[in-house]
Amino acid sequence: MIPKMTPVIFDLDGTLIDSVPDLMAALNQVFEAEGQAPFDLATVTSFIGKGVANLVRRGMETRGLDMADHPRLVAAMEAAYEADPTSRTRIYPGVTEALETLAQAGHPLGICTNKPEKAARIVLDQMGLTPFFAAIVGGGRVALKPDPAPLQLCIAELGADTAIYVGDSEVDADTAVAAGLPFLLYTEGYRKSPAEALPQTARFSDFSELPWLVAEQA
Incomplete structure (x- = not known):
């Protein structure tokens, strides 16, 4: 006992x-809407740990995107993830x-x-x-x-x-x-x-x- x-x-x-599979799906949905190629599972896993804003920031830095768009992409990521957070x-x-x-x-x-x-x-x-x-x-x-x-x-x-x-x-x-x-x-x-x-x-x-x-x- x-x-x-x-x-x-x-x-x-x-x-x-x-x-990570659901976080990857949401992140890729957002980045594909920006004309970017999808991230693979290992890459997204390496971004995990310090919150969604950091996750998006890491993705933006990897792709060389303008950080002025960071707040908008964070909001888009949060919405995409909340819409389908557990399928995978x-x-x-x-x-x-x-x-x-x-x-x-x-x-x-x-x-x-x-x-x-x-x-x-x-x-x-x-x-x-x-x-x-x-x-x-x-x-x-x-x-x-x-x-x-x-x-x-x-x-x-x-x-x-x-x-x-x-x-x-x-x-x-x-x-x-x-x-x-x-x-x-x-x-x-x-x-x-x-x-x-x-x-x-x-x-x-x-x-x-x-x-x-x-x-x-x-």
Whole structure:
């Protein structure tokens, strides 16, 4: 029996869900409307991690587009993605079972993502994950990760003063460090560096391991 402990807060993209195919579809819709060739999956994956504005900026820089159009293309990207955010997205294996185990043990659960909060909530609703989470903090309310502000806000909305953070990337690791929290690294997401190079409390490749890693932090 896993004891009730501190809240567990999760990143979303690359941690709980593989969402790049839908992000790629939305980005390519916007860029093709600008007369640009589509991006491939590996390229879009390399752009992920610091929010939709950065995603679009990276695409524009790659194609040499005028950054004066950035606000317009960000708005177009957000609209395209919100219109169809989950057709190609999948929940990583074992996620639902791990969330159920943690929730049944009494751990409050939260989401802290750089995805715009409206889009994050749509995705969580459509994937059937919303009921697990007592707090959802996405991009648009405070500074983006790796600033610790969104993680701290999520902890506050859970009525706590600490948490365990679970993520997949350099941005997530840096956020946990900035917030002074334990960090559990999911190794099958979108990180760009070797897993051992990221600051971490522990790492895992299979979500069946997560409840026991959480228990070790109790």
